[in-house]
Every structure is written in C-alpha cells, then in structure tokens.
Amino acid sequence: xxxxxxxxxxxxxxxxxxxxxxxxxxxxxxxxxxxxxxxxxxxxxxxxxxxxxxxxxxxxxxxxxxxxxxxxxxxxxxxxxxxxxxxxxxxxxxxxxxxxxxxxxxxxxxxxxxxxxxxxxxxxxxxxxxxxxxxxxxxxxxxxxxxxxxxxxxxxxxxxxxxxxxxxxxxxxxxxxxxxxxxxxxxxxxxxxxxxxxxxxxxxxxxxxxxxxxxxxxxxxxxxxxxxxxxxxxxxxxxxxxxxxxxxxxxxxxxxxxxxxxxxxxxxxxxxxxxxxxxxxxxxxxxxxxxxxxxxxxxxxxxxxxxxxxxxxxxxxxxxxxxxxxxxxxxxxxxxxxxxxxxxxxxxxxxxxxxxxxxxxxxxxxxxxxxxxxxxxxxxxxxxxxxxxxxxxxxxxx
Numbered sequence: 001x002x003x004x005x006x007x008x009x010x011x012x013x014x015x016x017x018x019x020x021x022x023x024x025x026x027x028x029x030x031x032x033x034x035x036x037x038x039x040x041x042x043x044x045x046x047x048x049x050x051x052x053x054x055x056x057x058x059x060x061x062x063x064x065x066x067x068x069x070x071x072x073x074x075x076x077x078x079x080x081x082x083x084x085x086x087x088x089x090x091x092x093x094x095x096x097x098x099x100x101x102x103x104x105x106x107x108x109x110x111x112x113x114x115x116x117x118x119x120x121x122x123x124x125x126x127x128x129x130x131x132x133x134x135x136x137x138x139x140x141x142x143x144x145x146x147x148x149x150x151x152x153x154x155x156x157x158x159x160x161x162x163x164x165x166x167x168x169x170x171x172x173x174x175x176x177x178x179x180x181x182x183x184x185x186x187x188x189x190x191x192x193x194x195x196x197x198x199x200x201x202x203x204x205x206x207x208x209x210x211x212x213x214x215x216x217x218x219x220x221x222x223x224x225x226x227x228x229x230x231x232x233x234x235x236x237x238x239x240x241x242x243x244x245x246x247x248x249x250x251x252x253x254x255x256x257x258x259x260x261x262x263x264x265x266x267x268x269x270x271x272x273x274x275x276x277x278x279x280x281x282x283x284x285x286x287x288x289x290x291x292x293x294x295x296x297x298x299x300x301x302x303x304x305x306x307x308x309x310x311x312x313x314x315x316x317x318x319x320x321x322x323x324x325x326x327x328x329x330x331x332x333x334x335x336x337x338x339x340x341x342x343x344x345x346x347x348x349x350x351x352x353x354x355x356x357x358x359x360x361x362x363x364x365x366x367x368x369x370x371x372x373x374x375x376x377x378x379x380x381x382x383x384x385x386x387x388x389x390x391x392x393x394x395x396x397x398x
Contacts, residue, residue, distance in 0.1 A: 002338075002340040002341065002371075003027045003029070003340060003341060003342065003343055003371065003373060003397070004027060004028050004029050004397075005024045005026075005027055005371065005372075006024065006025055006026040006027065006028055006033065006035075006070055006073050006074045007073060008025050008026075008069060008070055008073045009073065012069050012072075012073075013025075013066070013069055013070075014042075014043070015041065015042040015043060015062065015066060016041065016042070016043060016050065017043070021372075022360075022361045022364040022365060022368075022372050022375075023036050023345075023364075023372045023373065023374060023375035024036065024372050024373065024374055025066075025070045025073075025374065026070045026071075026073075026074060026374050027343035027344065027373055027374050027397065028074045028075075028076070028397075029293070029343065029397035029398075030293050030397065031136060031137035031138060032134070032135070032136050032137075032167070032293070032294070032397060033071070033074050033076060033080075033134065033135045033136070034134055034343045034344035034373075034374050034395060034397070035067060035070055035071075035132065035133045035134070035135070035374055036132070036344075036374040036375050036376060037085075037087065037130040037131065037132040037375075037376030037377075037378075038062075038063040038064075038066045038067055038130065038131050038132075038133075039052060039059060039062075039063055039122060039124050039127040039129065039130045039131075040052050040053070040054060040058065040059025040060070040061075040062040040063055040127060040128075040129070041062075041124050041127065042062060050124075051126065052124050052126035052127045052128075053126070055092075055095050055098070055128065056088070056092035056095045056096060056098060056099060056128040056129050057095060057098030057099060057101070057102055059092075059127060059128050059129055060098070060099040060102045060103075060129050060131065061102050061105075063129065063130070063131045064078075064102060064103070064105075064106040064131070067081075067106075067131065067133050068106065071133075071135055074135070076135050076137060078106055078107045078110070079107070079108075079110045080135040080136060080137055081107055081110070081112050081133055081134070081135050082112060082113060082134055082135060082136045082140065082162045082164055082167075082169050083112065083113045083114070083115075083133065083134040083162070083169040084103075084112060084113075084114045084115075084131055084132065084133050084134075084158070085114070085115045085116070085117075085131070085132045085172075085259075086099065086114070086115070086116035086117075086129055086130075086131055087117060087119050087122065087129065087130040087131075087132070087376070087378050088116060088117070088118050088119070088128065088129050088250075089118070089119065089120075089121055089122060089127065089128050089129070089247075090118060090120075090247055090248075091128055092128025092129050093118055093250075095128075096116070096129075096250070099129065100156075100157045103157045104157060107157075110140065111140050111141070111142035111158075111159040111162050112157075112158050112159065112162060113158060113159060113160070113161050113162045113169040113170055113171040114157070114158035114171050114172070115171060115172030115213075115257065115259045116172065116250055117172070117213045117246045117249060117250070117257060118246055118247045118248045118249065118250065119246055119247055119378050119379060119380050119381070120246075120247050120350075120351050120379045120380055120381050121351070121354070121379045122378065122379065123357060123377050123378075123379065130376065130378070132346075132376045134169065136164040136165070136167065137164075138164040138165050139164065140162055140163070140164055141162070141163040141164075141200070142159040142160075142161075142162060143159060143160055143161035143162065143163055143168065143170075143196050143199040143200045144159055144160050144161075144196075144199065145160070145195045145196060145198065145199045147195075149192060149195075158171055159171065160192075160196045160199075161196045161197075161199070161200060163200045163264075166263055166264045166265060166266060166292060167261070167262070167263055167264075167292070167294075168197065168200045168202055168206075168261065168262040168263070168264065169261055170193060170196055170197075170259065170260045170261065170262070171259075172213070172257040172258065172259040173189040173192050173193055173257065173258050173259075174189065174249055174250070174251055174254040174256065174257045174258075175188035175189045175192065175254070176249070176251035176252075176253035176254035176255075177253055178253045180255075181221065181225075181255075182218045182221040182222055182225040182255040182256060183221070183224070183225035183228060183229070185254065185255045185256055186225045186226065186229050186255070186256050186258070187229060187232075189256065189257075189258045190229050190232075190233045190258065193258065193260055194233065197262060200262070200264065201264055202262045202264045204233050204234050204235075204237075205236055205237045205268075206262040206263060206264050206265070206291075207234070207237075207239045207260050207261070207262045208239055208240060208261055208262060208263055208268075208289040208291050208294070208296045209239055209240045209241075209242075209260065209261040209289065209296035210239045210240070210241050210242075210258065210259070210260050210285075211241075211242045211243070211258070211259040211260075211393070212226065212241070212242070212243045212256055212257070212258055212259075213243075213244060213246050213249065213256070213257040213258075213259070214243060214244070214245045214246065214255070214256055214384070215245075215246065215248055215249050215254060215255050215256065216245060216247075216248070216381055217255060218255035218256055219245060219384070221255070222243075222255070222256065222384070223384075225256075226243075226284065227284055230284035230285075231284065234284070237268060237270065237289075238270070238280075238284055238285050238286050239260075239285060239286070239289060239296075240285060240286060240287070240288050240289045240296040240297055240298040241283065241284070241285030241286075241298050241299075242298055242299035242391070242393045243299065243384055244299075244348050244378075244380045244383060244384070244391065245380055245381045245382045245383065245384060246380050246381055247380070247381045261296065263291040263292045263294065266291060266292055267291070268289065268290070268291050269289070269290040269291070269335070270286045270288075270289055271286065271287050271288035271289070271290065271295075271331055271334050271335045272286055272287060272334075273287055273305065273330060273331070273334055275305065275306040276305035276306065278308075279303075279305045279306070279307075279308040280305065282308070285298050286298070287305075287331045287334075288331050288334075288335055290335055290398070293397060293398055294395065294396070294397060294398070295335055295337065295341070295395070295396040295397075295398055296395055297328065297331055297332075297393065297394040297395070297396070298393075299348075299391045299392065299393045300324040300325070300327040300328045300331070300391065300392050300393075300394075301320070301323075301324050301327075301383065301385070301388045301390060301391040301392075302319070302320035302321075302323035302324055302388060302389075302390065303323075303327070303388070305327070310385060310387040310388055311323050315352070315353060315389055316356070317349065317353045317356035317357070317359045317360065317389055317390055318356070318359040318362070318363060320388065320389050320390045321347075321359070321360055321363045321390045321392070322363055322366070324390055324391060324392050325363060325364075325366075325367040325392065328342075328367070328392060328394055329367070332396065335396075337396055337398055339367060339368055340368075340371065341396040341397065341398050342368070342373045342394050342395070342396050343373050343374060343395055343396055343397040344373055344374045344375065344376075344394065344395045345373055345374075345375045345376075345392050345393065345394050346375070346376050346378070346392065346393040346394075347360065347375065347376070347377045347378070347390070347391070347392050348378055348379075348380050348383065348390070348391045348392075349377065349378075349379055349389065349390055350379065350380060350381070350382045350383060350389055351379055351381075351382075352389065353389045353390075354379050357377070360377070373394075
C-alpha cells in the first residue's frame, strides 16, 4: 500500500519549485489520478518571487498547462480528465466565461464533469481561479439523460456526468430560482442527480460521496433541507459527506450546489467509529465509504464526534487542524489503511484565520511525514459551524 506520487520533471515544470511545498502535484493508482489544485502562479525571475498575473482567462491557461505536464508525468493525457472543480474568486467572476474557451483549447470535446463555485479568496491573493482535476484511464461515457432539464448542456463545456468503468463523477448541480426555498432547490437538484445516475446504471445506493456547497442565504435553512433530502433519497446507504459555505454560487439565486461521486455495483464498506454513531446519524452521513479501490472520507473538523461538540474553540488554526487530522487518521485506521494511502486532501480555512495558514505546513508534516498527498487549499466564506476554523476532506486510493 502507500501513495504513488506522480514524479514531475522539474525541467518541464518551470512555474514553481515543487520541493518547497507540503503537497505533491498528483497521486495515481490503478489508473485513477487526483491532482493538486493549480492556479496561474509562476516564479518571476525579476521580482525573485512567485506571482500571479493576468485576468482569469490568462491564469486558467497557465493552470491547464501545469495540469497537462502533471498528467504526462503520470502516463496520462488531458483526454483522461473526468472531473474538474473551478474555485473562482469574486474578482474573477465577471470574466469567468473566458475560461470555457481555454478549456476547449486544452481538452477539446472529451466529456468531463465539472463544478464551479465562488469562494472568498484563494491562498494566492492575486489568483482568480484554482482548477482541481481528477483523471482516469479507460473508455469514457458521457451521461446525459436528455430532456428539457438537460438542454443547457449542449452549450456548455462539460457533461452532466462521466462514467469510466464502474466509477461515475457528476457535475455540480444547482436548481436556481428566486421563487424556490432551499428545500425545493435541493429536492430538484437530487432529482436531477437521480436521472443522471440512472443514465449510468446507478442509484443512490451507489453514491459514495456527496459535497454540498452552500450559499450564504441558505446557512439557516440548509441543515433541515439536507436532512429531509438525505432521508428521502438515501434510504439504505448513507454517503460520506462534506459541506462548506462559499461566497456565492455562479447563479445568484442558487442556494445549494451538490457534487456527487458513485461506484456502480460491488461490495460497499461503510466505515464507522462506534462512539461516533449518534452524531453521524444526526448528520445523515458516515465517516467514510470504501467501494472498489477508493475510500471517500467525510470532511473532518475539530470535533469530538462522540459528543458532536467543537473541541478546540480558541480559534487557533494549529490546534483545530491537528484535531481534524487526528480524526482523519482514526478513520484510516478503522478502514484498515494508513495515512500513506491518502491521495488527495481539500482544506478549507475561513478568512478570519487566513493569516494563520502557514501553520498548516507543520501540521501536514506531522500527519504525513515527508511524503505528501496532492492537495488544494481554499478560503471559503465560512464553515457551517461558526466555532470551526478548519476542515479537511480526503480521498484514499487503495
């Protein structure tokens, strides 16, 4: 076991000195690769430091150039991309459509699932976009059930979903309407997901991971809406689950964007910590789900899941992130794997503690030693629980 880090030739990656960071550019195993998020950052020889220049279109071009180099190092290509997530800043939103033309230049018409959300900011303050990519070897099938609700995809650079082998990656789904409340929007989104899953021969029992991006106007209404929809659509098996409050969604009327992953058929292992059962039942999720060669882990924060309470409430990023990673390590142990199997982490740190973000480097060294997984770090609007200042989502390839 252990992660297979994609070894990138420094001569082909002139933008950054990769030895300086507590993440790698990507991890690949059994034909599936998770890449770190990429921005338009590059080393400026005249200034002697890393800078991000240009508008969102120019920045996304550099990000895709980096992605292409990493995939090549993994023995893959841009045609193997199955999923992208665009984290966009408010400053970049006005010109976001420019990135569609850039995507076409790099990936052409190959089917890709995609999610895009507006965050407070990125770790590089000048960056307008960060692009995170998942790739998989094998024949790709675009999932599109057709009908009025899917007509919009004809003009978009992504598909409702993509299937490779037994794995399905879905695009983020919103159902924006100024007349609909959060529960109605979420219900419509899950019906849309249900149709896309069906096109891939899957049901909600095959869903292993759900990520819900919540708009600020839905903070107070999201929990009840989520619980009702989980009880309705996930009758038998609960997924790993994560949530964060973003600055806004692409459509200003959208309350929620739901991103999901499924693995069709095969055995399913729901990883549960005995002391956590009560809290997880209330949250309508499980700590992790293993299906096939992938383990999807719910977002972990500084929570004692035996009580459901935030443990470190002193707003110190070091102490809260250590507790979150302690939870993550416990889940890995219960699943019969180690932290060395973690392929990718997604870390959220709200604006109020953004100045403490360098503390995470030491915490990651404690958690992973000298061999780091791929990673993305984002500054959202906030976490759902205002006492929490850090959360981490993880995927293991086993």
